[in-house]
Every structure is written in C-alpha cells, then in structure tokens.
Amino acid sequence: TLLAKAVATESGANFIAVRGPEILSKWVGESERAIRKIFERARQAAPAVVFFDEIDAIAPARGARFDTSGVTDRIVNQMLAEMDGIQPLSNVVVIGATNRPDILDPALLRPGRFDRLIYVPPPDKEARKEIFKIHTKKVPLGEDVDLEKLAEMTEGYTGADIEAAVREAVMAKLREKLEVGKVEMRHFLEALKKVPPSLTKEDILRYERLAKELKKLTLG
Ligand SMILES: Nc1ncnc2c1ncn2[C@@H]1O[C@H](COP(=O)(O)OP(=O)(O)OP(=O)(O)O)[C@@H](O)[C@H]1O
Ligand SMILES: [Mg+2]
Known part of the structure; x- marks a missing residue:
C-alpha cells in the first residue's frame, strides 16, 4: 500500500485510490457502476494513477467462489472492459495491490491489463x-x-x-x-x-514461488 502511494506522490499524477473491500460494501448492488465511475474520473483527471488496494476482494477468479450473487464476476468483467479500452485509457496507470495474487482472475493478468507484476518481498x-x-x-x-x-x-x-x-x-x-x-x-x-513476525519462512517461500509462477504465466 505504501509503495503504491509513494509511486503516486513521486509521479506527480492525480491519484485515485480505492479499497477493494470498500467497493463491495459501499456500493452494494452497484459495484460495476462504481468501477465505471472510477475509470471515468481517471480519464477526466489524466494524467492519473488509479490504485486498487486489496484488489483480491473485488477481482477473484470468475465462477470459482463463495460469491453466489455474482457481484465480483460483474466487477471483473467491468474492469476488463475498462482496461481493454473501448474508450481509450490514455495517461492513466492502473495499479493493484494484493496479498493473494493466486486467487485473482487470470484474465486480469494478461497483456494489456495488468501488464507488469511486481513482487514486493518483505523487508530484508x-x-x-x-x-x-x-x-x-x-x-x-x-x-x-x-x-x-x-x-x-x-x-x-x-x-x-x-x-x-x-x-x-x-x-x-x-x-x-x-x-x-x-x-x-x-x-x-x-x-x-x-509482537511475533507475521511471516514464517514457509510463508515467504510460498510467496516467492507464487511470484515466479505468475511471472511465467504472464510472460509466456
Ligand atoms: N518502507 C517502509 N518504511 C517505513 N514504514 C513502513 C515501510 N513499509 C511499511 N511500513 C510500515 O508498515 C505499515 C503498513 O505498511 P503497508 O500499508 O504498506 O502494508 P501492506 O503491504 O499494504 O500490508 P497489508 O497486506 O496489511 O495491506 C505502514 O503504515 C508503516 O508503518
Ligand atoms: Mg495494504
């Protein structure tokens, strides 16, 4: 989260930050509209950075979930539509942050969407x-x-x-x-x-493996 905020500050672009869980709770029944509005605002404010924090909350793999209402399916579809650019997204950079890259909808990680995956390791x-x-x-x-x-x-x-x-x-x-x-x-x-550490050695190894796998997936 801090890194994304730092990027925004350093770039000097307009920063639009949204938390995944907030979209679900604040926009009950109209989360797709929320996504549409966010991108609309970004286009108007360009150059802009749109930051989806905890993006796993709104963009888990479609069809495979606890979400029986299909809300997140619709959100993912809306995000894909926005990023594929029926209306061009010029000078808008989209950043997402997550601790669970493994549950994200793979379509979001294809070229033209989130092109670049950056693994942020715990501090050395x-x-x-x-x-x-x-x-x-x-x-x-x-x-x-x-x-x-x-x-x-x-x-x-x-x-x-x-x-x-x-x-x-x-x-x-x-x-x-x-x-x-x-x-x-x-x-x-x-x-x-x-105050014990949040991360065990196994956790870190798991994240590192995941980072490698995702890199392969998106480059291949
Ligand atoms: N580079 C840093 N320098 C100083 N403090 C830091 C740094 N990185 C993290 N912190 C501290 O850790 C806190 C949490 O950092 P941050 O919000 O970036 O974590 P996160 O990766 O988003 O975690 P979460 O998975 O819980 O969302 C910050 O409020 C800050 O106090
Ligand atoms: Mg965070």
Whole structure:
C-alpha cells in the first residue's frame, strides 16, 4: 500500500485510490457502476494513477467462489472492459495491490491489463533497520538501543510488525515507569516477544514461488 502511494506522490499524477473491500460494501448492488465511475474520473483527471488496494476482494477468479450473487464476476468483467479500452485509457496507470495474487482472475493478468507484476518481498535486514529508524525518530532511545541488532532479530517482520513492535517497546517503558525517560534495549526485547513476525519462512517461500509462477504465466 505504501509503495503504491509513494509511486503516486513521486509521479506527480492525480491519484485515485480505492479499497477493494470498500467497493463491495459501499456500493452494494452497484459495484460495476462504481468501477465505471472510477475509470471515468481517471480519464477526466489524466494524467492519473488509479490504485486498487486489496484488489483480491473485488477481482477473484470468475465462477470459482463463495460469491453466489455474482457481484465480483460483474466487477471483473467491468474492469476488463475498462482496461481493454473501448474508450481509450490514455495517461492513466492502473495499479493493484494484493496479498493473494493466486486467487485473482487470470484474465486480469494478461497483456494489456495488468501488464507488469511486481513482487514486493518483505523487508530484508537493511530495510528493517531503515524502518526501525523511521519509526523511532520521535522516540527517546537509550544508549544501548542497537537498531542493527534489532533488524537482525526481526526476520519475517513486516513494516507493520516493526511499527507495532516500536509502539509496544514504548508501552513497556511506560508500564515500568510512567515518567519521562528513555526506551532501552530491554524494552525492545520485551516487545519482540509480544509482537511475533507475521511471516514464517514457509510463508515467504510460498510467496516467492507464487511470484515466479505468475511471472511465467504472464510472460509466456
Ligand atoms: N518502507 C517502509 N518504511 C517505513 N514504514 C513502513 C515501510 N513499509 C511499511 N511500513 C510500515 O508498515 C505499515 C503498513 O505498511 P503497508 O500499508 O504498506 O502494508 P501492506 O503491504 O499494504 O500490508 P497489508 O497486506 O496489511 O495491506 C505502514 O503504515 C508503516 O508503518
Ligand atoms: Mg495494504
């Protein structure tokens, strides 16, 4: 999500962000119209970036689902129609984000639709250190706090996990002594016990395999 937002900011284009689940809930019965409106707005606002966050909620494979009403089928069809461009989509870039690329309708991943698939891996050690830095910027840190070490200890932690761990370390400090003072390494160590990583090694392997398979699918 953050990456897509960063792309939008950096590009300077108009940014239209929609969350998949929101389209389903807010536009009950008229989700296709919602999709049509979004693309209409994008054409008017061009150059524009349309960002569908959590796109798996609205674009799972057609026919194969729990959705008995057929709503998502109609949404996918509408998206395909928009992207295939009966009306040309010029200077409009469409971005989708998902944790479940495996359940997306494969038609969306064909050339001319979402042409390019980018696997965003969880942060590596260096990235985790940077994320720790960002989220501790306003936290008074004790001398012994070693962000390098914390980065090393947090394999499988996502950005959100690190943010939560920092918050928890601050809480640990406050619980101990409700006065000003510094957050020390032991508070972080305590926090890491309370905030486990979201991702296991197996999860990461599974995502990597999936990324490779999808690449083959779209290039072949
Ligand atoms: N590069 C980063 N630098 C600083 N913080 C980050 C970074 N990446 C992620 N985070 C932190 O993690 C939080 C969640 O990130 P983001 O919303 O991008 O996750 P996501 O991949 O969309 O996750 P989800 O699958 O839950 O939607 C952010 O609010 C931020 O606090
Ligand atoms: Mg997200």
